[in-house]
Amino acid sequence: MIRIAAIALIALGVLGLVYGGFTYTRDRDAARLGPIEIQVTDKEFVPVPLWAGVVAIAAGAGLLLFGIPGRKV
Numbered sequence: 001m002i003r004i005a006a007i008a009l010i011a012l013g014v015l016g017l018v019y020g021g022f023t024y025t026r027d028r029d030a031a032r033l034g035p036i037e038i039q040v041t042d043k044e045f046v047p048v049p050l051w052a053g054v055v056a057i058a059a060g061a062g063l064l065l066f067g068i069p070g071r072k073v
Contacts, residue, residue: 006064010056012056016048
């Protein structure tokens with residue numbers, strides 16, 4: 001289980017460094033005029049800081065190398 005979490009942290013850290021963030025779409029109602037409804041789709045970009053990607057990679061590598069102290073493998 002710890003190996004899976006470590007690999008996931010490393011993968012997310014690498015993706016954060018490569019892409020610099022992630023994009024998602026959000027639908028919202030712009031106007032309602034009786035039976036007519038206007039919807040707007042906004043594209044939002046959430047940046048992932050460089051340090052967050054590096055910390056995620058380091059934490060994942062640490063878990064892979066050292067695991068949890070005091071736990072027998």
